[in-house]
Amino acid sequence: MININAWLSKGVDRYVLYSLHKERSWEDQYYPFRDELSDRSTFYPEPHETDIDINILKDDLSCSFGVFSYPSQIKTGDTFNDQSVGEFCLNKDNPTAPHIILVHGWRMKNLDRMKRVFLKSLTDQGWNVYFPSLPYHYGRKPESSLYSGEFMVSANIPRTLESVRQAVTDLRVLIRWIKNKHNQAPVFLVGVSIGGYITNLTATVEPEINKLVSIFYANRLPHSIWNTIPGKYIKADLEHHGVSYEELSKYWTSIDPSQTTPLISKEKILLLSAKYDQYIDIRDADRLWEAWGRPLRYVYECGHAGIELYKKRIAKDTISFLNSQI
Numbered sequence: 158m159i160n161i162n163a164w165l166s167k168g169v170d171r172y173v174l175y176s177l178h179k180e181r182s183w184e185d186q187y188y189p190f191r192d193e194l195s196d197r198s199t200f201y202p203e204p205h206e207t208d209i210d211i212n213i214l215k216d217d218l219s220c221s222f223g224v225f226s227y228p229s230q231i232k233t234g235d236t237f238n239d240q241s242v243g244e245f246c247l248n249k250d251n252p253t254a255p256h257i258i259l260v261h262g263w264r265m266k267n268l269d270r271m272k273r274v275f276l277k278s279l280t281d282q283g284w285n286v287y288f289p290s291l292p293y294h295y296g297r298k299p300e301s302s303l304y305s306g307e308f309m310v311s312a313n314i315p316r317t318l319e320s321v322r323q324a325v326t327d328l329r330v331l332i333r334w335i336k337n338k339h340n341q342a343p344v345f346l347v348g349v350s351i352g353g354y355i356t357n358l359t360a361t362v363e364p365e366i367n368k369l370v371s372i373f374y375a376n377r378l379p380h381s382i383w384n385t386i387p388g389k390y391i392k393a394d395l396e397h398h399g400v401s402y403e404e405l406s407k408y409w410t411s412i413d414p415s416q417t418t419p420l421i422s423k424e425k426i427l428l429l430s431a432k433y434d435q436y437i438d439i440r441d442a443d444r445l446w447e448a449w450g451r452p453l454r455y456v457y458e459c460g461h462a463g464i465e466l467y468k469k470r471i472a473k474d475t476i477s478f479l480n481s482q483i
Contacts, residue, residue, distance in 0.1 A: 162458055162459075163432075163458075166432075166458075166463070167433050169466075170433070170435035170436060170461050171386065174386045174387060174436070177387070178390065180303065182307060182390070182394075183303065185312065185394050185398070186307075186308075186394060187312040187314075187397070187398045187400075188314060188315060189400075190315055191315070194407070194410070195411055197362075200411040201325055201326065201362045201411075202230065204230060204330045204333050205330065206334075207228070207230070207330050209331070210225060210226050210227060211245070212224050216249075218249075219280075219283070220248060220249060220280055221247045222244070223244070223245055223247075224242065224243065225244075225245055225287070226240055226241065227240075227241050227330065227334075228240060229241045229326070229327055230326050230327070230330060231319065233292070233319055237298060237300070238292055238298075240297065241289065241290070241297075241330070242289075242297060243288050243289035243290050243296075243331075244268060244287075246280055246285070246286045248284065248285050252339070252340075252342075253340075254283050254342070255284050255344070255367070255479070256286075256339065256342055256343065257279055257284050257285065257345050257347060257479070258345070258346050258347070259271055259275055259286060259287065259348075259352075260291065260328070260349065260352030260356050261288070261349060261352050262351050262352050263309065263350060263351040264306040265305060265306070266305045268288050270464065271349065272288075274464065274468040274472055275472055278472040278476055279472075279476070282476060287335075289331060291306070291309060291324050291351070291355065292323045292324050292327075293305070293306055293307065293308040294309065309324075310382075311391055312391050312394035312398070312400075314400070314409075318408070318411070318412060321355070321412045322412075324355045325355060325359050325363075328355065328363070329359060329362070332344050332359075332363060332366065344366060344367055345366075345368045345369070345479050346359065346360065347370045347372070348370075349372045349373060350373050350375065350436065350437070350461070350464070353371035353373065353374025354378075356369060356371055356374075357369070357371050357374055357445065358414045360420065360421055360426070361418065361419050361420065362420065367421075368421075368427075369421065369425065369427070370427045370429070370475050370479065371426070372429045372464070373430060373436070373437055373461055374445070376413070376414060376415050376441040376442060376445040377406070377409075377413050377415065378413075379402055379405040380406075380438060380441045381437065381441065383402045384438050385437065386436070415445045418450070419449060423450045423452035424453075426452035426453065427453050427454070427455075427478040428442075428452060428453070429454070429475075430442045430443075430454065430455070431457050431463050432458055433459060434460050435460055436460075453478070
């Protein structure tokens with residue numbers, strides 16, 4: 158018997174991906190790996206203390222809305238990308254409220270989807286919310302890039318490594334700044350899709366995270382490139398230049414979160430997965446869950462588009478977990 162929910166979920170994902178791939182790189186992005194392989198202990202630098210510029214654009218009765226920016230500690234040589242930017246909503250009434258850092262997915266052009274899923278629910282809790290931009294996305298997209306996120310994950314092997322390193326380090330700088338400025342208030346990380354992948358990696362190197370929620374997260378980038386629809390053009394670029402899956406996995410070992418374990422206890426982690434996800438291979442999501450000792454996990458009967466279709470349930474499950482006393 159046909160599982161109608163599975164058929165529809167996969168169909169919606171594939172339709173969205175077909176539309177997504179109408180916008181893709183005109184030229185090969187391939188660039189070879191020529192450096193020595195880095196040990197994880199040296200690949201991720203200790204974050205520097207940094208002044209973050211806060212610009213309030215609007216006030217209402219309970220919240221201040223605005224933008225923030227600070228120089229990225231990891232320099233890629235691109236002026237736009239080397240400035241870490243984002244948006245915030247800060248609670249005006251509760252100085253001890255938690256701070257939630259929400260990290261978006263790959264190729265997102267703006268924050269509209271993240272705000273639809275989370276902003277009202279989190280601000281109704283009286284919490285502070287930050288939306289940082291990942292490297293090479295919207296506010297950090299170079300003029301030479303055709304679309305948001307084109308240069309973050311690609312067949313340019315060293316640039317992808319450096320982009321992930323930059324994303325993790327930028328997040329750690331923001332976490333440390335919040336902790337120092339707000340008297341060690343709780344900081345919760347919430348990541349969606351590749352944002353979940355980045356928050357997962359961050360949790361393996363940053364001890365100042367109080368809780369982590371990772372939603373429809375990626376795990377091993379080589380696996381995603383070789384085994385999912387979003388990665389097919391990157392895979393073709395790499396194979397055209399003679400790069401195998403095994404070689405890419407070796408080059409990108411330091412950015413595989415399932416190769417190590419988080420610095421926070423598994424009781425402070427919630428993983429959410431989509432059973433029929435066509436962006437993320439559920440088997441790879443399972444691999445991370447197993448490697449991390451099986452923290453609390455919910456598997457929804459939906460595809461990746463469930464981020465929108467199940468947004469009320471996702472927000473409810475996330476807030477319930479973050480509110481729980483551990």
